[in-house]
Each structure stands twice: as C-alpha cells, then as structure tokens.
Amino acid sequence: MAKIKTAEKILMGATRLFAQHGYDGAIMDDLAEQCGVNKASIYYHHKDKITLYEHCLEALFTPIVDAIIVAVEQESGAQDKLAMHINTFAKESAAKPYFAAILMREMASGGTNLPVLARTQMQRILRLLKQVLAQGVDEKVFKKTEPLIVHFMIVGTINLFVATIPLRNALAMEEGCQSLKVSNVKPVGKQLAKTIIRSLLTDVTHPMPP
Amino acid sequence: MAKIKTAEKILMGATRLFAQHGYDGAIMDDLAEQCGVNKASIYYHHKDKITLYEHCLEALFTPIVDAIIVAVEQESGAQDKLAMHINTFAKESAAKPYFAAILMREMASGGTNLPVLARTQMQRILRLLKQVLAQGVDEKVFKKTEPLIVHFMIVGTINLFVATIPLRNALAMEEGCQSLKVSNVKPVGKQLAKTIIRSLLTDVTHPMPP
Amino acid sequence: MAKIKTAEKILMGATRLFAQHGYDGAIMDDLAEQCGVNKASIYYHHKDKITLYEHCLEALFTPIVDAIIVAVEQESGAQDKLAMHINTFAKESAAKPYFAAILMREMASGGTNLPVLARTQMQRILRLLKQVLAQGVDEKVFKKTEPLIVHFMIVGTINLFVATIPLRNALAMEEGCQSLKVSNVKPVGKQLAKTIIRSLLTDVTHPMPP
Amino acid sequence: MAKIKTAEKILMGATRLFAQHGYDGAIMDDLAEQCGVNKASIYYHHKDKITLYEHCLEALFTPIVDAIIVAVEQESGAQDKLAMHINTFAKESAAKPYFAAILMREMASGGTNLPVLARTQMQRILRLLKQVLAQGVDEKVFKKTEPLIVHFMIVGTINLFVATIPLRNALAMEEGCQSLKVSNVKPVGKQLAKTIIRSLLTDVTHPMPP
DNA sequence: TATGAATGAGAATTCATTCAT
DNA sequence: GATGAATGAATTCTCATTCAT
Numbered sequence: 001m002a003k004i005k006t007a008e009k010i011l012m013g014a015t016r017l018f019a020q021h022g023y024d025g026a027i028m029d030d031l032a033e034q035c036g037v038n039k040a041s042i043y044y045h046h047k048d049k050i051t052l053y054e055h056c057l058e059a060l061f062t063p064i065v066d067a068i069i070v071a072v073e074q075e076s077g078a079q080d081k082l083a084m085h086i087n088t089f090a091k092e093s094a095a096k097p098y099f100a101a102i103l104m105r106e107m108a109s110g111g112t113n114l115p116v117l118a119r120t121q122m123q124r125i126l127r128l129l130k131q132v133l134a135q136g137v138d139e140k141v142f143k144k145t146e147p148l149i150v151h152f153m154i155v156g157t158i159n160l161f162v163a164t165i166p167l168r169n170a171l172a173m174e175e176g177c178q179s180l181k182v183s184n185v186k187p188v189g190k191q192l193a194k195t196i197i198r199s200l201l202t203d204v205t206h207p208m209p210p
Numbered sequence: 211m212a213k214i215k216t217a218e219k220i221l222m223g224a225t226r227l228f229a230q231h232g233y234d235g236a237i238m239d240d241l242a243e244q245c246g247v248n249k250a251s252i253y254y255h256h257k258d259k260i261t262l263y264e265h266c267l268e269a270l271f272t273p274i275v276d277a278i279i280v281a282v283e284q285e286s287g288a289q290d291k292l293a294m295h296i297n298t299f300a301k302e303s304a305a306k307p308y309f310a311a312i313l314m315r316e317m318a319s320g321g322t323n324l325p326v327l328a329r330t331q332m333q334r335i336l337r338l339l340k341q342v343l344a345q346g347v348d349e350k351v352f353k354k355t356e357p358l359i360v361h362f363m364i365v366g367t368i369n370l371f372v373a374t375i376p377l378r379n380a381l382a383m384e385e386g387c388q389s390l391k392v393s394n395v396k397p398v399g400k401q402l403a404k405t406i407i408r409s410l411l412t413d414v415t416h417p418m419p420p
Numbered sequence: 421m422a423k424i425k426t427a428e429k430i431l432m433g434a435t436r437l438f439a440q441h442g443y444d445g446a447i448m449d450d451l452a453e454q455c456g457v458n459k460a461s462i463y464y465h466h467k468d469k470i471t472l473y474e475h476c477l478e479a480l481f482t483p484i485v486d487a488i489i490v491a492v493e494q495e496s497g498a499q500d501k502l503a504m505h506i507n508t509f510a511k512e513s514a515a516k517p518y519f520a521a522i523l524m525r526e527m528a529s530g531g532t533n534l535p536v537l538a539r540t541q542m543q544r545i546l547r548l549l550k551q552v553l554a555q556g557v558d559e560k561v562f563k564k565t566e567p568l569i570v571h572f573m574i575v576g577t578i579n580l581f582v583a584t585i586p587l588r589n590a591l592a593m594e595e596g597c598q599s600l601k602v603s604n605v606k607p608v609g610k611q612l613a614k615t616i617i618r619s620l621l622t623d624v625t626h627p628m629p630p
Numbered sequence: 631m632a633k634i635k636t637a638e639k640i641l642m643g644a645t646r647l648f649a650q651h652g653y654d655g656a657i658m659d660d661l662a663e664q665c666g667v668n669k670a671s672i673y674y675h676h677k678d679k680i681t682l683y684e685h686c687l688e689a690l691f692t693p694i695v696d697a698i699i700v701a702v703e704q705e706s707g708a709q710d711k712l713a714m715h716i717n718t719f720a721k722e723s724a725a726k727p728y729f730a731a732i733l734m735r736e737m738a739s740g741g742t743n744l745p746v747l748a749r750t751q752m753q754r755i756l757r758l759l760k761q762v763l764a765q766g767v768d769e770k771v772f773k774k775t776e777p778l779i780v781h782f783m784i785v786g787t788i789n790l791f792v793a794t795i796p797l798r799n800a801l802a803m804e805e806g807c808q809s810l811k812v813s814n815v816k817p818v819g820k821q822l823a824k825t826i827i828r829s830l831l832t833d834v835t836h837p838m839p840p
Numbered sequence: 841t842a843t844g845a846a847t848g849a850g851a852a853t854t855c856a857t858t859c860a861t
Numbered sequence: 862g863a864t865g866a867a868t869g870a871a872t873t874c875t876c877a878t879t880c881a882t
Binding site for chain 3: 649650651652653654655730731732734735737738739740744775776778779782783785786787788789790791793794795796797798817818821822824825826828829
C-alpha cells in the first residue's frame with residue numbers, strides 16, 4: 001500500500017498554501033488540518049515554518065529548471081533552442097501551477113526573501129537563456145538584445161497567464177466574456193515564442209516555425 | 211503650512227508596506243511607527259486593515275489607468291495607440307513602483323482577494339487594449355490575436371521588470387554582472403512595444419516607428 | 421424654543437445605554453452618536469464615565485424614592501400604606517423602565533459598585549418599609565416578619581417584571597404564547613400587594629382591599 | 631492524581647468572573663491569571679469570549695432546572711409541588727450563587743442577549759410552574775392566577791436575596807444593623823412559599839403545611 | 841512517530857480620554 | 862460650547878512553536 005509519507009504530504013499541502021496565501025498568509029494550523037496531520041507532526045518533520053518554505057521552493061523549482069535545461073539541450077539551432085526554452089517553461093509552469101504563484105510573490109517581494117536556492121535556480125534559467133541568445137547572435141540569426149528583457153517577457157507573461165487562470169474563470173462568469181476563459185497554456189507559449197523569436201530575427205524573411 | 215494630512219500619510223505608508231510585505235505580512239504597528247502616528251489614528255481614519263488596503267489599491271490603481279486611457283486617446287493610429295498604451299503603462303509602473311508589487315501579489319492570489327475596484331481598473335485596461343487591437347484589425351495593420359495574451363505580455367513583462375529592480379541590483383552586486391543592473395524602464399517599454407507590434411503587423415515590410 | 425440642553429440630552433442617552441448594556445458595556449462613542457453630540461462634548465459636561473454614571477443613578481433613583489415616600493405618607497393605616505408602597509414602586513418602575521434594569525445589574529454586582537447615593541436611596545425605601553411593617557405590628561394587623569424579605573419580594577418581583585417586558589414580547593412572538601405578553605404593571609402591583617398583605621395579616625378574616 | 635482539567639478550571643473561573651462583572655466587565659486576561667493558565671489556553675478550549683459565556687450558562691442553568699424538575703416530580707399534590715418548586719429553586723440558587731447574578735444581569739438586558747439555551751432552561755421552569763398551578767386549579771385548591779406573576783415573585787425574590795448577600799453583609803457592617811445579615815436562604819424560600827401558596831389557596835381555612 | 845494540550849510573543853482592534861482650534 | 866483629530870492603555874484574539882505522553 002503506497003501510503004504517502006507524512007513529510008511528503010505536508011510538503012505538498014504547504015506548497016499549495018504558500019502559493020495561495022503567501023508566506024505570511026499561510027497558517028500552520030490550516031496546513032495541519034488540510035493535510036490531516038497533527039500540528040506537532042509538522043514540526044517533527046520540518047523544523048520550522050521558514051525551513052518548510054525552503055523545502056517547498058527547492059522541491060518546486062529544481063525539477064522545473066532541470067526539465068528546461070534538458071529540453072533545450074536536445075535542440076541544436078538557437079531558434080529551436082529558444083522556442084523549446086519558452087515552450088518548456090510554459091509547459092512546466094502549467095503542470096505545477098503553484099510555481100507561478102510562488103515565484104510571482106517572491107518577485108513582488110523584490111526577491112529579497114527568496115531563499116538562496118530558488119534564486120540560484122532562477123539564475124540558471126537566465127544563464128541558459130543568455131547562452132541561447134548568444135549562440136543565436138553567433139549564428140547570425142538573432143540580433144543582439146538584452147537577455148534580461150527577454151527573460152522578463154517569458155517569465156512575466158507565462159506566470160501571469162498561469163496564475164490568473166482562476167481569476168479569469170471567475171471574470172468570465174461575471175462578464176459572460178468567453179474570451180477570458182483561455183486556460184490552455186500551450187498556444188500562449190507558442191504565440192509568445194513566435195513573438196519573441198520574430199522580434200529577434202535578423203532577417204524577417206527567415207523561415208519561421210509553423 | 212502645508213502639513214501632510216495624517217490620513218494621507220497613513221495611506222502612503224500603508225501602500226509601501228503592503229507592496230513590500232503583502233497584506234498578511236504588513237503589520238499595523240510597523241505602519242504606525244513608520245508614519246509617526248499613533249496606532250489608534252490608523253483606525254480613526256481607516257476602519258480596519260482590509261479597508262485600508264482597499265483604500266490603497268484605489269488610490270494606486272485609478273490614476274494609473276486613467277493616465278493610460280488619456281494618453282492612448284491622444285493618438286489616432288492603432289499602431290501609435292498600442293505603442294502609447296505600452297509605454298504609458300511602463301512609465302506609470304516605473305513612477306509608482308508599489309503598483310507592480312501589489313498587482314503581482316494580487317495576481318499570485320489568483321486575484322480572488324483583489325478588491326472589486328482594483329479588478330475593475332484592470333479590466334478597463336484590458337478593454338482599452340481590445341479596442342486598440344480591434345481598430346488595428348479594422349485598419350488592416352494588425353493580425354487578429356488574442357488580446358488577453360498581449361495584455362499578459364505587457365503587464366507581466368513590465369511588472370516583473372519594475373518589481374525586480376531591487377533584486378537585480380542585489381544580484382548585480384553579488385555577481386558583478388552589470389547587465390542585470392538595467393533599471394531604466396523606458397527602453398524596456400520601447401523594446402516590448404517594438405516586439406509586440408512587430409509580431410502583430412500584417413505586413414512585415416510595414417514601416418515601423420524608429 | 422425649548423431646546424433640550426446638551427448635558428440633559430447626554431444624561432438621558434447615557435441612562436438608556438447603561439440600562440441596556442451595563443456600565444462596562446456602554447460605550448462612550450455610541451453614546452455620543454445616539455445623542456447626536458460630539459464625543460468631546462460629553463467630557464465637557466460630565467468629567468468622566470463613572471461620574472456620568474453617578475449622575476444617571478442620582479437623577480433616576482432620587483425622584484422614584486421621593487415619590488414613594490410622599491405617596492405612603494398620604495395614607496394612614498399600615499395596610500393602606502403598604503399597598504401604596506408596593507403600587508407606587510410598581511408605578512414608578514414602569515414609568516422609568518431604565519430604573520429596573522440598572523438596579524438589577526447593580527444588585528447582581530453585589531451592589532459593590534453601586535454609588536453611595538443609589539445605595540442610600542435604596543435604604544430609604546427599606547427604612548420606609550420597616551416603619552410601615554412596624555406600624556402594622558403595633559396596630560395588630562400585621563404579623564411580625566423580616567422586612568428584608570418583604571422588600572425583596574417587592575423589588576425582585578417588580579424589577580423582574582419590568583425588565584423582562586421586551587424579552588417576554590419576544591418570547592410571545594416565538595412561542596405564540598399570548599399569556600407572556602402581560603405588559604401592564606398595574607395589575608402585577610395589585611396582585612403582589614394583595615399577596616403580600618394577605619400573608620402578613622394576623623387575622624385572615626380581616627377585610628381585604630378589593 | 632485528580633488534576634482538575636484546564637477546560638473545567640477555565641469554565642469555573644469564567645462563571646465567577648461573568649457573575650461578578652458581567653459579560654463586558656469580565657476580562658480575559660484576568661480570567662487567565664485567576665485560573666493560572668495561559669491566555670491562549672482559554673482560546674484553545676473555548677473558541678472565543680461569547681462561546682465561553684455560553685458554555686458557562688449551559689453548565690450553570692441546566693443542572694439547576696433539572697434538579698427542580700426532578701424534585702417537583704417527587705411530590706404529588708399541587709400544593710406540595712409548588713412548595714417544592716420554590717424551595718428547590720431557593721436551595722439551588724443558594725448553592726450556586728453565580729446563577730442568581732448571571733440571571734439577573736441577563737434579565738436586565740431584557741434577556742435579548744441571553745443565549746438560546748439559557749432562555750430555554752428558564753422556559754422549562756416556567757412551563758413546570760404552569761403545570762403545577764393548573765393542577766392546583768384542577769384539584770380546586772388554587773385559584774386561577776397568572777403563572778408569569780408567580781414566576782416573577784419566585785425568581786425575583788430569590789435572585790435578589792441571593793445576589794445581595796455580599797451587599798447586605800457590607801451594609802450590616804456599616805450600619806451595625808444585624809437584621810440585614812440574614813444570609814440563610816432556606817427560611818426565605820419557606821416564607822416565600824408560604825406567602826405565595828396562602829395567596830393562591832381557594833379556601834383560606836384549608837390546612838397549610840407547617 | 842504521533843498527538844492533545846499548552847504557551848509566549850505578537851497583532852488587530854477598541855475605548856476612555858484629551859487636545860487644538 | 863462644540864468638534865475633528867489624536868492617543869495611551871487596554872482588550873480580544875492569533876499563531877508559531879513546544880511539551881508531555
């Protein structure tokens with residue numbers, strides 16, 4: 001019987017809670033109740049709240065960044081790599097929706113509280129992007145641009161899209177405006193990739209991916 | 211004697227605190243101290259914490275959205291309107307940096323807690339954008355696109371850029387990586403506008419603004 | 421134009437509030453609002469809360485006790501005096517309903533907080549009752565009894581009746597039980613007087629008042 | 631080791647405090663201190679102040695009413711039942727002196743705040759009394775009377791007597807008036823029973839209980 | 841491991857009172 | 862006399878954390 005370990009159960013519940021309410025808004029009592037464990041058990045497994053938070057970030061960020069790096073490595077051309085970068089980021093964000101919320105809050109805090117590990121992970125992504133863009137410049141397909149801005153476009157757009165899925169559904173109800181209800185990330189990633197790549201290309205007549 | 215009104219002083223201090231720490235992380239005692247007023251004074255002017263928060267959002271969001279609408283109205287062509295939309299959003303966000311942080315947190319919450327007024331303001335922006343894009347389609351300059359995605363690109367990118375200014379400065383120190391230190395929003399807005407507009411244009415040979 | 425003086429207006433409002441909520445439950449802000457005066461005005465006219473309370477008690481208790489004494493003096497026989505004592509107490513309590521509530525609360529506090537003046541007034545009533553009962557014993561119409569118990573019967577019964585008028589009306593609604601709705605004090609005073617006097621009479625064949 | 635449970639300890643302390651100072655006058659800090667428990671413990675066991683108050687009323691009222699009902703059931707004649715009703719009410723009130731104080735305050739509030747349970751309990755008493763009086767009328771021993779008035783005489787008198795025991799002791803000291811010092815409830819109940827029954831009897835020559 | 845109970849340090853809110861005009 | 866604003870001292874309640882079993 002594949003009983004989920006208590007420590008794991010707590011970690012998952014905590015991630016959801018931190019995503020929904022932020023670090024300060026997440027309450028240990030609620031966590032215990034929602035996980036169906038005793039409050040003291042949390043402390044048996046996780047030292048304290050801040051450490052638990054760090055565990056959550058670690059468990060959340062690392063595999064996402066790893067997945068992106070692996071995916072990008074499988075492509076060879078700069079253009080394909082960039083497209084893969086963006087699409088994988090989108091896919092992973094959509095698959096682990098708490099990632100977007102937590103990242104957004106941390107960015108909102110100026111990232112000051114962001115545990116070192118999470119910061120490191122975000123820098124790995126940025127570094128990867130820089131390499132891809134540099135490769136593109138070398139290959140004469142991309143113009144020179146500020147990688148940071150591209151990074152912001154990717155992360156900002158996707159995060160916002162994923163984090164607002166529930167909001168948009170609510171608005172769609174209120175307003176009867178169906179267009180708000182877009183909740184599939186794939187096309188968003190696609191269009192974002194197209195937009196960014198097109199703006200980077202040296203030669204606009206260069207063939208675009210479909 | 212132009213004494214700043216206490217209510218106003220509290221509102222400003224509260225906005226900063228909410229932006230820095232989020233709703234739950236902002237502490238009324240700190241607010242009182244930072245404003246140099248008595249704790250009870252806060253309650254004299256603002257009923258309770260949640261109401262104070264709503265007041266902050268109201269004071270923050272409305273003028274920004276108003277400014278964007280006014281600016282866009284002064285242009286006539288869809289392309290110019292869109293550029294103005296993006297640049298004004300960037301300019302306003304940069305001028306009132308708490309806006310980005312607060313909006314990001316709210317988005318992270320799925321916007322569920324977002325007071326009605328703030329939601330309404332964000333919808334005003336979106337509605338404006340829709341009109342501009344529709345006009346562009348009418349004028350045959352723009353391809354048909356999902357306005358929501360464009361909206362996300364604008365808001366997500368700019369917000370992330372503005373909100374991470376302090377983070378990036380910190381990172382720049384740590385890493386000695388000067389490129390992180392970009393803190394002037396204007397070029398970001400410019401490049402974002404160019405990127406988005408270029409991807410929207412029906413005819414890539416269409417003349418771009420410099 | 422017979423404008424009610426502010427001090428007076430406050431006194432009346434305060435009496436109601438103290439009766440409804442007790443000393444601790446009465447809130448100065450509410451008082452100001454209900455009286456339509458500024459909070460600071462209360463302190464202009466009444467020093468502080470406890471003093472205001474004393475003023476209320478004084479204004480409430482003294483005329484009631486005076487009225488009883490005057491009324492009793494107008495009778496000559498012990499039996500008539502006692503009847504008058506009870507009926508006047510009932511009448512006055514009904515006319516000034518806040519009296520019952522305030523007295524009950526004070527009694528509930530063990531009367532420890534009861535300002536001296538109010539205590540004195542209650543003792544005047546008790547002293548009067550003692551005299552009447554003693555006179556009855558002298559006149560051989562009354563048996564010797566403990567005046568305090570008679571006092572309690574009178575005050576306890578009438579107070580309870582008057583104070584519960586609103587409660588009983590509520591209950592009558594809920595239960596559809598009309599008998600609860602007795603709200604005219606006169607017959608209660610009458611029956612109470614009859615009950616007490618009958619139990620005091622030496623000779624049960626002694627003529628009773630109708 | 632028969633350690634008194636904390637929840638119970640709090641309940642008892644709270645009952646005393648509510649009786650002495652009323653709901654608004656009872657302060658949670660004081661309660662914690664007097665019980666020798668931590669402030670937060672109170673909330674661990676009792677949700678909030680109002681709930682704690684309700685728990686107190688429940689624990690206080692129910693057994694008293696139960697005792698009265700049981701005692702009355704053991705008698706058969708209406709006259710004996712009524713005497714037992716009054717005497718048991720007196721006995722119970724004396725045994726749990728906080729009952730009188732709390733009931734008086736609630737009555738003073740017009741009973742409006744009185745938690746449903748306490749109201750229900752008081753109605754059980756009234757209903758019992760009605761049955762006894764009705765039985766007496768059936769048995770032709772009692773005249774028809776308004777049960778509510780009889781109820782008020784019983785409750786009002788006994789409550790006042792019990793609640794004022796401390797006051798009277800104080801007065802007795804001040805005045806040197808020994809007669810005030812009556813603090814044994816039994817004779818009061820006895821006399822009250824005699825008084826009420828005598829006034830209810832159809833035939834005054836009817837044999838009274840000693 | 842798990843849990844019910846406990847707790848100290850806060851944190852939001854209230855309230856009587858005062859002050860400047 | 863009257864009033865809007867301010868304030869210090871509570872007061873209720875919360876929350877992360879610990880302890881005994």
